[in-house]
Amino acid sequence: MHKALTIVLLGILLVGCSTTLDTSSTNPPTAPHSTSSPPTTQHPATENNSQHTTTQNDSQYPTTQNDSQHTATNDYVAGRELFKLQRDSDSALGQRVTDFFPLPAGAVLVETRHFGAQQFKANLVSKTGDIFPLVNDEGYILTTTLHSFAAGQYLLDMIINGEVTFIIRTPDIEEATSWSGAGKKFTPFFTLSGTNTFEMSFQGNGLYIVSLYNQAGERIAVLAQGDTTEKTNTDVTVPQGLYLLGIESTGVWDIQLK
Template sequence: MRRRRYLAAGLGFGGMELAGSTLYSSTSVSARQDTDQTAESELITFTDAGSTVTDEFELEDGVTIVESSHDGDSNFIVDLVPATGDRAELLVNAIGAYTGATGLIAAEGQYLLDIDADGNWEIEIQQPQATDDDAESLPATLAGDTPDWAGPFQFDGLGEARGVHEGQGNFIVEILPQEASVFGLTFPELVFNEIDQFEGETTFSLDGIGYVIVDAAGPWEVELLSH
């Protein structure tokens, strides 16, 4: 399941009709490219079937990417549970077959996964640590039809985002910064938080390397621009 970086082939948005609005054409997005990050952490992989609690594993502070797949017909719910007993983080809440990704900023410590599933599943966890040479500069155009991630990208302060979503459900776009803030804390930069079909623009602000996380319920496209 290693993936994934979408690279813009151009800046223009084309015209695919979306319920009275315009879905940005995928012709402006090149094919998905598999990339080997020079500073990528080892993958943590779990593969099984049915409801399972995994063995404990260790995470470091920082960006954490989780990719999952499931071929069952019923619930597929994945919780990231700290071994300390602190509140779990819901990673996936889907029904039926699923392929997607999410991300979070983890705190250092021991964790386990609590999986509710009725089919075969696979989960892959990585904590990328990119260098400036690894990161792509803006502009970038991203597209997909499931929850996904992309990066690393180099951000330089104020930026502009344009987004389209044609699904029925959440459309949430965040940027996870690789480095902690000046106070030693790290928080995602929320770009979009919408429900159902959406088309619009907004601004965001981030300095340094970051990873884009998209939670979507249907075809989506996002363009990120330096201001």
């Protein structure tokens, strides 16, 4: 009976050991769970985050071409040469298209000197494709015309068939109170404010016109128009600013600011 009891006890011990081993064998599947945490360390270096701080637009913005052009074309300075082209009769004949160049907003003078038997043509073209005819004549050309454009970038599309000097500039400033001359002319800028009297006289045949323009290139008054040789007095009231006179005449003229 003692031997039988011993065998029973050994059997119980063996069953208990096998149960303990089976329970511990179910623990390993929990180990892979701890290895899933490393991917969270990749977040600070995501592709989207690194690109956001070095976007192409951000790096180019401070030096955009539009910004540099904006400051170059908004400053109006009297007496400044904005464009000049000189060609002799043996060079650069035919069509010529210039690079873009800046023009300010306001009055500009276009001076043309052309020596040749054929056509000389010049069109100003904006970056948006707007075309402004400046000159279209042939033979000997000696003209000065007044224009006004929006600030921006422009090019010249030209046909040259002779010796030419072509200049675009802003008018000079000269604080004069009298002007005299013959034919067509634009005076330099001068300062006006309040009510002023212009005394004008003409000698010659044909029509004469005297116009007053502001700095923007706008004609604000016609001071004289006719074909008489008598003196003409005209009063005009203006805000303080820069103004110039445009005279069209076939004879001699004299203008006094009283």
